[in-house]
Amino acid sequence: MTTFLISSPFLLMLSSLVLVTLVFTGTQGSLRVLTGFFFLAICPGLAIVKPLKLNDRVMEWVLIPSVSLATCTLSAALLLYSGIWSPKLLLAILVSFCLASGVYQTMTAQLRKEGQYDSNGQ
Amino acid sequence: MEVIRNNNSFEYVSRTIRRIIAAVTRACPRASALPVARGLLLPLVLSAVAALAWVISLPRIPLSLMNDLGLVSVLPTLFFASLFLLNASFCLALAASRPDRRLLLLNLVLLIVMLHGVMSFLEDIPRFGPTWRHIGIVEYINRTGSVDARIDAYFNWPGFFILNAFVTGVIGANLIDYISWAPLAFNLLYLGPLWIIYSAFTKDLRLISLALWFFFIGNWVGQDYFSPQALNYFFHLAILSILLRWFNGTPPARNWARVGRPEALWTRLLRKVQSAMAANPLKNEKSTPFSQACMLMVALLLFLAMVPSHQLTPFNTLAAVTGLILFNRLSLRWLPVIMALLIALWISYMSVAYLTGHIDKLLGHVGQLGSSLDDNVTARLRGSDQHIFIVQLRLLTTLGLWFLAFLGVGRRWRKGHRDISVILLAIMPFPLLGLQSYGGEMMLRIYFFALPFTAFLAAAFCLPSQSMGLSRRNTLLIGLVALVLAGAFLFARYGNERMNTFTLAELEGMNFVYQTARPGSLLGTATFSLPHKFVNYEKYTFRKYTNEIYALDVNALIEQFEGPSIPQAYLILTRGQKAHVEKFYGVEPWFWDALDSALLASGRFEVVFVNEDTIIYGFTGNSDEIVQ
Numbered sequence: 115m116t117t118f119l120i121s122s123p124f125l126l127m128l129s130s131l132v133l134v135t136l137v138f139t140g141t142q143g144s145l146r147v148l149t150g151f152f153f154l155a156i157c158p159g160l161a162i163v164k165p166l167k168l169n170d171r172v173m174e175w176v177l178i179p180s181v182s183l184a185t186c187t188l189s190a191a192l193l194l195y196s197g198i199w200s201p202k203l204l205l206a207i208l209v210s211f212c213l214a215s216g217v218y219q220t221m222t223a224q225l226r227k228e229g230q231y232d233s234n235g236q
Numbered sequence: 237m238e239v240i241r242n243n244n245s246f247e248y249v250s251r252t253i254r255r256i257i258a259a260v261t262r263a264c265p266r267a268s269a270l271p272v273a274r275g276l277l278l279p280l281v282l283s284a285v286a287a288l289a290w291v292i293s294l295p296r297i298p299l300s301l302m303n304d305l306g307l308v309s310v311l312p313t314l315f316f317a318s319l320f321l322l323n324a325s326f327c328l329a330l331a332a333s334r335p336d337r338r339l340l341l342l343n344l345v346l347l348i349v350m351l352h353g354v355m356s357f358l359e360d361i362p363r364f365g366p367t368w369r370h371i372g373i374v375e376y377i378n379r380t381g382s383v384d385a386r387i388d389a390y391f392n393w394p395g396f397f398i399l400n401a402f403v404t405g406v407i408g409a410n411l412i413d414y415i416s417w418a419p420l421a422f423n424l425l426y427l428g429p430l431w432i433i434y435s436a437f438t439k440d441l442r443l444i445s446l447a448l449w450f451f452f453i454g455n456w457v458g459q460d461y462f463s464p465q466a467l468n469y470f471f472h473l474a475i476l477s478i479l480l481r482w483f484n485g486t487p488p489a490r491n492w493a494r495v496g497r498p499e500a501l502w503t504r505l506l507r508k509v510q511s512a513m514a515a516n517p518l519k520n521e522k523s524t525p526f527s528q529a530c531m532l533m534v535a536l537l538l539f540l541a542m543v544p545s546h547q548l549t550p551f552n553t554l555a556a557v558t559g560l561i562l563f564n565r566l567s568l569r570w571l572p573v574i575m576a577l578l579i580a581l582w583i584s585y586m587s588v589a590y591l592t593g594h595i596d597k598l599l600g601h602v603g604q605l606g607s608s609l610d611d612n613v614t615a616r617l618r619g620s621d622q623h624i625f626i627v628q629l630r631l632l633t634t635l636g637l638w639f640l641a642f643l644g645v646g647r648r649w650r651k652g653h654r655d656i657s658v659i660l661l662a663i664m665p666f667p668l669l670g671l672q673s674y675g676g677e678m679m680l681r682i683y684f685f686a687l688p689f690t691a692f693l694a695a696a697f698c699l700p701s702q703s704m705g706l707s708r709r710n711t712l713l714i715g716l717v718a719l720v721l722a723g724a725f726l727f728a729r730y731g732n733e734r735m736n737t738f739t740l741a742e743l744e745g746m747n748f749v750y751q752t753a754r755p756g757s758l759l760g761t762a763t764f765s766l767p768h769k770f771v772n773y774e775k776y777t778f779r780k781y782t783n784e785i786y787a788l789d790v791n792a793l794i795e796q797f798e799g800p801s802i803p804q805a806y807l808i809l810t811r812g813q814k815a816h817v818e819k820f821y822g823v824e825p826w827f828w829d830a831l832d833s834a835l836l837a838s839g840r841f842e843v844v845f846v847n848e849d850t851i852i853y854g855f856t857g858n859s860d861e862i863v864q
Contacts, residue, residue: 180538191398197382201402202405
């Protein structure tokens with residue numbers, strides 16, 4: 115249980131749900147700012163990089179913020195140039211993606227624990 | 237007998253100490269992993285004292301008393317002492333028989349906070365005029381939900397601003413409250429990819445750490461504020477870290493040099509150079525085709541985010557990757573083609589509205605190396621004596637680091653290290669100087685792009701080979717070089733702080749203008765050293781009249797301010813602008829009284845707002861009345 119609480123799927127899902135609640139209920143304040151910065155700088159990267167199984171923790175943590183910021187930049191630009199600019203819509207898309215990745219990571223970790231999944235993700 | 241008793245007591249004491257240590261180690265199995273247990277207590281204590289001294293020194297820095305030397309002129313002795321102690325701690329940690337990675341990392345983080353975060357703790361509002369313009373573009377995107385490529389160049393590479401418009405929407409707060417921390421955040425972000433890049437060049441922890449140290453005390457160019465280039469530099473480093481870690485080495489297909497037929501002299505020469513380089517290829521990371529494919533996708537994703545975000549950095553990444561491919565340092569021969577294609581696509585389709593009107597400005601400098609050098613170096617050597625000193629120190633620091641890097645190449649080469657990739661990456665930004673003067677900033681950008689690699693080579697000069705420990709002489713040499721560079725950093729980086737920092741009073745003045753001036757008004761300034769354009773970016777015309785003001789030519793100002801298309805016009809003078817003109821044009825403080833008298837005597841200007849740092853003149857005679 116403790117391992118799960120500090121694992122990346124748990125962080126992904128928790129921060130996604132907390133942020134989405136804060137944003138869509140219109141809550142203002144430090145918690146929203148902190149969760150917002152954390153989510154945008156870390157979560158999309160965590161959702162993409164962790165499943166790659168790089169086996170290199172330093173490299174992973176170098177890539178996570180860069181991939182996060184790049185993903186946010188590209189998806190925001192895509193929405194803007196499509197003429198449907200809406201930070202809330204974009205947030206909903208990113209949160210859905212992160213939740214899906216979190217569920218996938220939890221499931222593969224569980225399957226691996228049960229021996230049904232090899233280290234290459236096959 | 238006395239001696240024997242003394243020896244016995246000595247043995248007794250040492251035995252007791254050993255027993256205590258053994259008992260502690262047994263009681264706490266991870267104690268041996270702590271730096272303290274390995275005899276690194278002194279550096280740890282020095283770091284802690286340095287951090288404490290730095291924190292205590294902060295409230296004693298009176299920013300308002302700065303002169304043209306910048307921040308250094310008001311720093312208390314305790315601040316310098318804290319830097320000295322941190323430097324000593326780092327050198328001791330480096331000199332340890334088995335350097336501790338965590339202690340070195342701690343020192344690096346402290347260095348970043350102390351050098352790059354100092355202004356974030358001190359300033360009332362974000363510094364630097366362009367920062368406020370960037371806030372204005374973010375506000376425009378949030379307000380309109382679009383970008384208008386005809387407004388200016390920023391809107392043709394808007395990726396960074398779109399990202400921040402999204403961030404603003406998510407955090408639900410004003411970015412102005414947070415962007416003061418941008419330099420600290422960006423430098424902390426740079427640490428990771430730089431560590432990976434240096435690890436691809438060497439396994440020597442001392443060399444990696446010293447190169448990082450030199451990078452952060454050599455990064456005086458100040459391109460890490462809230463700006464597209466700061467984010468793109470991070471992407472650039474991340475791409476290089478991926479490529480050097482996963483794709484270093486000769487491609488398996490035929491040699492690039494053999495592509496040209498018939499075989500020319502230069503082709504044979506190139507092959508000879510390549511075979512010499514192959515004597516010590518970079519280490520290839522153990523990687524699977526799956527991980528390589530994933531990493532390639534990630535690198536392309538990062539580059540894809542760079543292309544719409546900044547006009548210059550993607551070209552530098554392209555140059556760096558092309559250089560590495562040409563000299564067989566990377567296996568992805570087709571990557572530069574894709575990169576060039578992405579850049580060309582963006583320029584052809586998305587920024588064409590801007591390019592059509594500014595093609596002369598953009599291509600006018602191609603090949604004109606002399607004029608670019610003049611814009612970048614000679615034009616900056618003017619102004620007050622203290623400013624000239626700062627500029628000379630910047631030149632000296634740059635040349636000094638490059639000279640150390642040059643010596644480092646020689647030293648490493650003699651020891652059998654063929655650092656071709658490092659040398660290439662240090663050289664590849666220089667051709668950019670022939671393309672553009674970049675508003676007189678290209679030399680700064682080139683220095684910044686080459687810095688990770690010049691810092692590595694300079695560090696390599698200061699360190700003996702990996703197998704040897706650090707002698708006392710070496711440690712002293714490193715300490716001395718690092719201290720000199722850190723001292724120069726404080727002058728070079730924060731030498732313009734008098735004009736770059738803004739006060740709440742200056743912001744109050746600008747808020748008055750935005751509340752009273754009608755859209756379409758002309759807002760004249762002496763320079764752009766003021767918080768400006770942070771709201772309604774497209775609705776006001778900002779123009780600087782440095783020459784007219786410097787010449788006290790009020791009639792020329794009146795000519796510029798008059799016109800049927802200008803409903804209202806204001807002349808805004810702030811503390812930051814005055815500091816700028818005094819610094820760069822060497823005018824004395826009495827000059828502003830003379831200007832005030834001349835403006836009021838003309839009968840066309842009247843004071844509409846004044847506080848301790850701002851004076852705003854309304855121009856009378858245009859179609860709309862001025863509000864006081």
